[in-house]
Amino acid sequence: MFVKNAWYAAGWSEEIEAAPLPRRILDQPVVLYRGASGTAAALDDCCPHRMAPLSLGTVEGDRLRCGYHGLLFDCAGTCVEVPGQATVPRWAKVRSYPLVERWRLAWIWMGEPDAADPDLIPHCPWLDSPDWAFSHGTVTYGCNYVLLVDNLLDLSHTTFTHKGTIGTESSATNPVTSTRENGTVRIERQMKDAAPSKLYQACGNFEGNVDRWQKIAYEPPGNIVIDAGAVPAGSNDRSRGIDTRIINYLTPETGESVFHFWAFARDFALDDPAMTSFIKEKIEVTFNEDKRVLDRQQEMVTARPQQRLFDKQADTGIVLARRLLDERLKAEAHGADA
Template sequence: MFIKNGWYVAAWGNEIGRELTQRWIIGEPLVLYRTEAGKVVALEDRCPHRRASLSKGQLIGDTVQCGYHGITFDCSGSCVRIPGQDKVPPAMAARSYPIVEKWKWIWVWMGDPAAADESLLPDFHYNDAPGWVATGGCLPVKANYQLLTDNLLDLTHETYVHGKTIGNSAIVETPISYRVEGNEVHVERIIRNALPPPLFQRAHPFEGNIDRWQIIRFHMPAHISIDARGLPTGTTDIAGGLRWFSINSITPVDERNSLYYWTITRCFALEDKGLTQMISDQILKTFLEDVDILEAQQVMIETDPRGLPEVSVRADSGSVSARRIVARLAEETNRAVVEQATSEVAQ
């Protein structure tokens, strides 16, 4: 169940250079590289000749030479050379994908190139906005991507999984509110007059209880931002507390593997490199706790022969809504593909 007409993170910007790099996204292989002018290119990582992996070949100037038979393709995927042959068959072309490089990440559009719309990117400008400092990484996860979006939309698990960093009992005791706006889901939890969790205490010198906000926004296909705030109880000035965004983009590799791109970007103590490293270390520890849970969950799902439906609770409202959006958009994409193929056969 994948949305094709949507943007996925293919890599951090600094991962792609003057070498051929393979990425699998929604079950499709891509080869990425930068041109001599610095532009990122994404082509299907299958030579149309004998389906050899182009990423195993050579980058010659701005062209990709297949390492099997030397057939060469330019940035658009057009074949520019077949050794020992002047005429190029019309079908000898590699598919190219629209690319946007923005907010430290390289985004690829996996569907109809004519439908690629940069305005459909999630608003992740806090990754490199003035007055904010970000730290982040990428985790491979042996689980379906929707298990990760479920995890991020229902933060009640923080009480039980992340008690040493961002969790405490106040989270599970405070109900959420949620709403759906088009293809977005918004989930909000406001915790009043509670102890700060361990990581908040390490990041800011709170002297007493705090009010805490978890404002979550899901953007299709699998992008989630969490506006996390902690302020001394009864105050509203962010200068007296902390605020950061947990920015998350889940890229499905295939049905049971994902790449989890994440950042934590904050607007306080910007020059404190030690604080940046501490937050990075603690958030990575937190996410690895999630990975452990989710990979085990994936195995339990795959090995359950009964086919029983899951039983949802109130806290699942956001994740259930997001799954419905993905199912609808994926069905629309698949229907369009079938209709196009049927039309081409009829012609």
């Protein structure tokens, strides 16, 4: 089940160019393209004439021409030309999706168009600020997006799954506090006098142990920002520490696959492209370690639909998050009924 009335990251702005980009979102085929005026648009990737994918077509000005019989559509999905005939018939219309670019991402609204309020787009200033630099990328997992939400909300897994990059003993052993504030679940872990991870060591050049924190904020359906950082143990000195935001926007491709648009923002080495590349490489290793587990986990979940998933104590945040998501799904279903 997908939340439909929400802004989803459809792609990085840099991905959307004149060449039409097909992308399946909430199990619907979407074509993204950028017109000559610079505006990005999203249409149903299916010509109403014969159901050819519009993504095989070409952009002309701000319009998209089907590559099969040449029907021409504007960015609102209205057909403006059917080659070989003088008039455009009524059926020649394709669904368009609201698309807004902000924070270097293109946000799509797959639900009721009237509800597509741009003020609801997740707040992500770290990707568009002179005080932060960031690495970023996209990973596609072969699992339902909720399994990836679970993954990102319980960082105790980093100890076991990511020994070579971001894992340390302390993530598994230190407890979390989980709270719900209106539409957000917050999960926090403090790790005092703990060994830094290999990644932190490389980023912060710490000489000994550190005081670390992980503050996760989850908003349904799949927006997770992690405020994480470290200072030398006992120092309480931010100027000698590192501050990061791990930003995660999850967009279901299908019921069993999900796009993970991620960014890792930092408050240090702002003008250092080597640091940007280094972090990108390490995070990609890390998320592919997750993918290795999650894709197989989905296979098990699919094969055994009756088997319960259990919760351990550190899963309190996940429990709150699932409840919040369920409420959102139910509210949307109720609204659809009303």
